[in-house]
Amino acid sequence: MATYIHTGMTAYVYRKIGGYRAFIMKTARDRWQLTNEELMAAWELDESAEPLEARVLRSNWCVRCDVCSETFMVDPEDPVFWCPNCLNRKQGGKARRIIFPEVQTRAEIEEILEKRADPRSRNWKPGETLSDLPKVPLKVPAPSAALSVRQWNIVHGEL
Ligand SMILES: [Zn+2]
Numbered sequence: 693m694a695t696y697i698h699t700g701m702t703a704y705v706y707r708k709i710g711g712y713r714a715f716i717m718k719t720a721r722d723r724w725q726l727t728n729e730e731l732m733a734a735w736e737l738d739e740s741a742e743p744l745e746a747r748v749l750r751s752n753w754c755v756r757c758d759v760c761s762e763t764f765m766v767d768p769e770d771p772v773f774w775c776p777n778c779l780n781r782k783q784g785g786k787a788r789r790i791i792f793p794e795v796q797t798r799a800e801i802e803e804i805l806e807k808r809a810d811p812r813s814r815n816w817k818p819g820e821t822l823s824d825l826p827k828v829p830l831k832v833p834a835p836s837a838a839l840s841v842r843q844w845n846i847v848h849g850e851l
Pocket residue numbers: 757758759760761762775776777778779780
């Protein structure tokens with residue numbers, strides 16, 4: 693089944709530029725006029741830096757920078773983050789590790805979120821368990837006399 697939850701590798705805006713790292717480097721180059729050498733050096737991983745946790749925001753696996761608050765889509769196959777906005781200066785300019793849920797858990801989170809009709813309602817944050825995830829999609833009309841119980845359950849993905 694095609695996934696509706698995107699990553700820094702599958703999202704069109706990233707793919708058309710050449711993928712996750714290419715997108716991040718282009719963003720940094722556009723904002724700060726860095727040289728290619730500076731950009732390549734940025735991916736050196738600082739193992740001692742506190743990792744960032746990935747989350748799903750509006751159908752996309754993302755990381756929110758805990759220094760400057762900018763949010764970027766990230767790639768579970770390349771769980772490293774270097775912020776093209778603040779350049780990870782607080783960590784000496786080096787990249788930080790990203791923590792994603794385990795593969796199976798990630799698939800289960802995506803399976804639940806994909807049932808939500810509105811892409812903006814497909815969100816998950818670290819610490820939220822599978823049973824925490826609300827089963828009722830947002831932006832769906834409340835039950836009314838016009839909907840039978842069966843129709844209501846179908847609309848809400850409970851059948
Ligand atoms: Zn930042």
